[in-house]
Amino acid sequence: xxxxxxxxxxxxxxxxxxxxxxxxxxxxxxxxxxxxxxxxxxxxxxxxxxxxxxxxxxxxxxxxxxxxxxxxxxxxxxxxxxxxxxxxxxxxxxxxxxxxxxxxxxxxxxxxxxxxxxxxxxxxxxxxxxxxxxxxxxxxxxxxxxxxxxxxxxxxxxxxxxxxxxxxxxxxxxxxxxxxxxxxxxxxxxxxxxxxxxxxxxxx
Amino acid sequence: xxxxxxxxxxxxxxxxxxxxxxxxxxxxxxxxxxxxxxxxxxxxxxxxxxxxxxxxxxxxxxxxxxxxxxxxxxxxxxxxxxxxxxxxxxxxxxxxxxxxxxxxxxxxxxxxxxxxxxxxxxxxxxxxxxxxxxxxxxxxxxxxxxxxxxxxxxxxxx
Numbered sequence: 398x399x400x401x402x403x404x405x406x407x408x409x410x411x412x413x414x415x416x417x418x419x420x421x422x423x424x425x426x427x428x429x430x431x432x433x434x435x436x437x438x439x440x441x442x443x444x445x446x447x448x449x450x451x452x453x454x455x456x457x458x459x460x461x462x463x464x465x466x467x468x469x470x471x472x473x474x475x476x477x478x479x480x481x482x483x484x485x486x487x488x489x490x491x492x493x494x495x496x497x498x499x500x501x502x503x504x505x506x507x508x509x510x511x512x513x514x515x516x517x518x519x520x521x522x523x524x525x526x527x528x529x530x531x532x533x534x535x536x537x538x539x540x541x542x543x544x545x546x547x548x549x550x551x552x553x554x555x556x557x558x559x560x561x562x563x564x565x566x567x568x569x570x571x572x573x574x575x576x577x578x579x580x581x582x583x584x585x586x587x588x589x590x591x592x593x594x595x596x597x598x599x600x601x
Numbered sequence: 602x603x604x605x606x607x608x609x610x611x612x613x614x615x616x617x618x619x620x621x622x623x624x625x626x627x628x629x630x631x632x633x634x635x636x637x638x639x640x641x642x643x644x645x646x647x648x649x650x651x652x653x654x655x656x657x658x659x660x661x662x663x664x665x666x667x668x669x670x671x672x673x674x675x676x677x678x679x680x681x682x683x684x685x686x687x688x689x690x691x692x693x694x695x696x697x698x699x700x701x702x703x704x705x706x707x708x709x710x711x712x713x714x715x716x717x718x719x720x721x722x723x724x725x726x727x728x729x730x731x732x733x734x735x736x737x738x739x740x741x742x743x744x745x746x747x748x749x750x751x752x753x754x755x756x757x758x759x
Binding site: 552581583 | 642644
């Protein structure tokens with residue numbers, strides 16, 4: 398289990414962290430307002446201008462991120478492209494059709510949507526080449542099974558600049574979610590923010 | 602047919618829990634293994650695109666490390682083994698399926714196949730056992746399952 402720290406203790410790791418900043422543009426989605434505010438405060442404190450998001454789904458989080466950052470890159474796999482034989486019934490239900498991915502953020506012009514499986518080396522090569530640089534931050538909130546989280550996390554480590562921010566959602570003590578299990582194996586110093594499902598680390 | 606296909610049945614009983622397949626080559630030993638390889642080879646089921654000589658995992662976190670026909674591609678065999686053992690839990694299994702270089706060359710010659718020029722050492726069971734001297738490993742079994750050019754060696758970390 399990553400070390401749990403309060404928001405007030407984050408200042409010891411990221412000096413510019415400010416617990417008082419409010420973010421009015423929040424629309425109820427899968428991420429609670431409190432979790433979203435922790436993320437936005439972390440992004441602001443690390444002076445992140447852009448982010449790569451693993452797992453777009455309807456695109457509510459993507460939309461909120463796009464309101465506060467210069468640019469958002471986001472990746473998801475659509476039901477048409479996924480290998481359904483590898484997924485549980487619940488996971489198949491959660492997959493979106495191609496046209497539904499990111500429908501919530503339509504109209505925003507600072508979002509770049511990628512489609513595909515991050516296990517596919519050619520997809521990730523295309524993504525990295527399209528972005529053309531290391532990003533300031535990453536948010537991992539896609540398939541929550543152990544190996545996918547581990548894989549996304551290692552991709553994030555390569556994509557985020559040194560000193561940049563990596564964040565995970567669903568950092569919670571729930572055996573059906575593989576996030577903590579993956580974080581226990583990976584060589585990151587991850588902190589879990591008390592009272593939230595957000596974990597973060599500063600990339601080496 | 603991949604090399605892994607040839608020994609999957611012998612190896613699967615040892616591949617339980619958290620594990621990695623180093624140099625997996627399009628054919629993971631099982632569905633839950635973490636596949637490690639070089640992404641430039643165009644894999645579509647790759648969990649970590651990187652170098653098997655420097656693994657991004659904490660010490661003693663894996664129940665098994667499986668690798669087929671990779672170790673012979675590195676010069677510094679013992680150093681590689683130390684890195685692979687590092688991530689194994691005590692009691693975890695190191696499972697290696699490797700070519701017997703002499704037999705491999707004979708096989709290629711007889712069958713008029715191109716010889717893999719990536720091989721850097723004269724791999725054999727004797728060579729491997731010599732490399733593990735002093736490492737915290739005990740040999741569980743070593744076999745030449747199909748009497749062809751490969752051998753399987755299974756070690757437990759002690």
